[in-house]
Amino acid sequence: MSLTTSHSDHAAAFAELADRVPTGAFIGGSWRDSSDGSTIDVSDPSSGELLTRVANGTTADATLAVDAAARAMPAFSAIAPRARAEMLRRAFELMTSRAEELSRLVVLENGKALQDARGEVAYAAEFFRWYAEEAVRNTGEIATAPSGTNKILVTHQPIGVAALVTPWNFPAAMLTRKIGPALAAGCAVVCKPASETPLTALVIAEILAEAGVPDGVVNVVASNRSSAFVGTLLQDDRVRKLSFTGSTEVGVLLLKAAADHVVSCAMELGGNAPFIVFDDADLDAAVAGAMIAKMRNGGEACTAANRFYVQAGVAEEFSSRLAAKMGALRQGPGLGDGVEIGPLVNEVSRDKVAQLVEGALSQGAKALVGGAVRDGLGWFYPATVLAGVGPSSEILGNEIFGPVAPIVTFATEAEALELANSSQLGLASYLFTGDLAKGLRVAEALETGMVGLNRGLVSDPAAPFGGTKQSGLGREGGHEGMLEYLEAKYIACSW
Numbered sequence: 001m002s003l004t005t006s007h008s009d010h011a012a013a014f015a016e017l018a019d020r021v022p023t024g025a026f027i028g029g030s031w032r033d034s035s036d037g038s039t040i041d042v043s044d045p046s047s048g049e050l051l052t053r054v055a056n057g058t059t060a061d062a063t064l065a066v067d068a069a070a071r072a073m074p075a076f077s078a079i080a081p082r083a084r085a086e087m088l089r090r091a092f093e094l095m096t097s098r099a100e101e102l103s104r105l106v107v108l109e110n111g112k113a114l115q116d117a118r119g120e121v122a123y124a125a126e127f128f129r130w131y132a133e134e135a136v137r138n139t140g141e142i143a144t145a146p147s148g149t150n151k152i153l154v155t156h157q158p159i160g161v162a163a164l165v166t167p168w169n170f171p172a173a174m175l176t177r178k179i180g181p182a183l184a185a186g187c188a189v190v191c192k193p194a195s196e197t198p199l200t201a202l203v204i205a206e207i208l209a210e211a212g213v214p215d216g217v218v219n220v221v222a223s224n225r226s227s228a229f230v231g232t233l234l235q236d237d238r239v240r241k242l243s244f245t246g247s248t249e250v251g252v253l254l255l256k257a258a259a260d261h262v263v264s265c266a267m268e269l270g271g272n273a274p275f276i277v278f279d280d281a282d283l284d285a286a287v288a289g290a291m292i293a294k295m296r297n298g299g300e301a302c303t304a305a306n307r308f309y310v311q312a313g314v315a316e317e318f319s320s321r322l323a324a325k326m327g328a329l330r331q332g333p334g335l336g337d338g339v340e341i342g343p344l345v346n347e348v349s350r351d352k353v354a355q356l357v358e359g360a361l362s363q364g365a366k367a368l369v370g371g372a373v374r375d376g377l378g379w380f381y382p383a384t385v386l387a388g389v390g391p392s393s394e395i396l397g398n399e400i401f402g403p404v405a406p407i408v409t410f411a412t413e414a415e416a417l418e419l420a421n422s423s424q425l426g427l428a429s430y431l432f433t434g435d436l437a438k439g440l441r442v443a444e445a446l447e448t449g450m451v452g453l454n455r456g457l458v459s460d461p462a463a464p465f466g467g468t469k470q471s472g473l474g475r476e477g478g479h480e481g482m483l484e485y486l487e488a489k490y491i492a493c494s495w
Contacts, residue, residue, distance in 0.1 A: 009336065022205075024054070025220070026219060030215075035060040046111055048378060054202065069161045106200055108334075109199050113298070116298070123459070126461045127177050132184070134479060151494060156483070157489055166191065177477060179191065181482040192222070205219075230257075241264050242265045245268040247269065251269040251270075269472040275290060275293055275308045276310075277431075277432050278311050287318065289432060293305035319368060319387045326383035327383065344379045357371055364390065365389045366387050381402050388407075416442070429451050
């Protein structure tokens, strides 16, 4: 793996963007400083250098944002679905027209390679287009009660003000995946982006305002006082929905807090995706799929392949091929020419990955490529393939969130399923086989909300995204995503 260490392009790139990147809190259609004047440092993960500072929202700002959303929502939810659809369609067009600018901004604050950032921004914009189409499909139903005494009318109404809390790994897509369906349903929102990556969210707020979304419907406030800020939102009776993407540990705490006011929750939590390769798999396809499932966003994805289970007959060949592919990746600051993998988001993330790898090596695993932190600026960790990992190794029980592929060998289909289903996390899984019947059989038996069958990518705006077990509640994307922001109302009547 080659490592590019020039960082000057990043400083110059942000200087070009700086006058077009808002840094205030967006509340009620206006940009403002935080109530106490405090700010958050936003740094470049490739160098650790400061990019800019943004307003650091307080609990008072959280209440102001809910005030604005609550005032704006009645009129917004009453307008024609087609009008909301046109706003979302316009947001899609504006976001697409600014795609390169947004992609470069994602690189600068998140660290991912430019090719990954371009993919994310295109994917993020699609949620606005998809929900522009779904906004006019809020259908109900009518039936006759079995007793014949009355008619059953079912309508779907906006659930109320929604609190949207998003992570740093996909600063554009995680936000549009929540805002799109909320606006389609007629809800007003208060968004709290991750404090590591607030800039992309603030630009998206600006885009939505330009698209015609009324003042107060979308409010975006960054804050590094996450517990107090989100706690204030959940204690406000006007907030009726929480949509959170992040770790299972934080999700559990938020569910407990939401219980006090019985707030409806959609939780997209941690993942520990198994990647199963059977002896009869097309190895070219399996390695290509592994590169997507593992290395998208440098492994910093909840859907990333985290545990590789490879049948004994192809384990050595698959491992060597994957190591060759991962070892050939060019690593460096994300805007560098030909860079395919950037740094991790911060020092804590880099050190966690390093400790997991060191632990696996101490337990007998062998690094076929990578396996150690290199000296230099930024939070870089090399793409790493570990062979000979024991099935009870600690690294398999943790969400790595980095470019590391630990490989375990298995003998039978039953053993593969037992290993794959041993985690309490059940977001995504992947399997490769040349036998379609076996593939579908295993896919049904895997305890995850999504399965990639001979595919390394499962995410799609038109498909329901979400997990089982401790990976979350509810679904995002698809028609199901809009239903999260709607309440069913039953009306009994006779005629």
